[in-house]
Amino acid sequence: MSDVTVTFIRPDGSELKVTTEPGVTVLQLAQENGLEMEGACEGNMACSTCHVIVDKHHFDRLREASENEEEMLDLALGLTATSRLGCQIVIDESLDGLILRLPRESRNMMGF
Numbered sequence: 001m002s003d004v005t006v007t008f009i010r011p012d013g014s015e016l017k018v019t020t021e022p023g024v025t026v027l028q029l030a031q032e033n034g035l036e037m038e039g040a041c042e043g044n045m046a047c048s049t050c051h052v053i054v055d056k057h058h059f060d061r062l063r064e065a066s067e068n069e070e071e072m073l074d075l076a077l078g079l080t081a082t083s084r085l086g087c088q089i090v091i092d093e094s095l096d097g098l099i100l101r102l103p104r105e106s107r108n109m110m111g112f
Contacts, residue, residue, distance in 0.1 A: 004020055004091050004095055005018070005098075006091065006095070006097075007099045008033075009101040009102065010035070011103065022092045023092075025086060025087050025088070025090055026050070026052060026084075027087040029091065030086060037049070037050050037052075037102065045085060050086035051077070051079075051085060052083070052089070052101065053078075053080050053100065054101075055099035055100070058095070058098050058099055059082045061094055069085050069088050072085060077103060086100075
């Protein structure tokens with residue numbers, strides 16, 4: 001297996017490029033690298049606090065969102081046509097070079 005590079009763009013426009021092995025979710029990767037992505041439901045697709053905006057040039061590389069994911073996305077602030085839940089994107093080799101934007105606003109479900 002080859003490592004995969006993912007670039008996160010923070011709300012302030014700064015970028016964080018990380019390299020990981022396949023098999024982790026975007027939520028796990030973001031949290032492991034100190035990015036502010038809550039994941040209140042711990043990746044169980046019961047909230048929208050891991051909302052990310054996928055670069056339009058990479059969006060078609062992802063598997064189609066399930067109906068449950070679409071319903072949870074309706075709760076996300078700043079929803080776009082390329083919005084997804086980070087807990088539902090599993091990194092694999094086909095996603096090398098993926099660019100993800102963290103939304104400017106998010107709901108804090110944990111109350112902190």
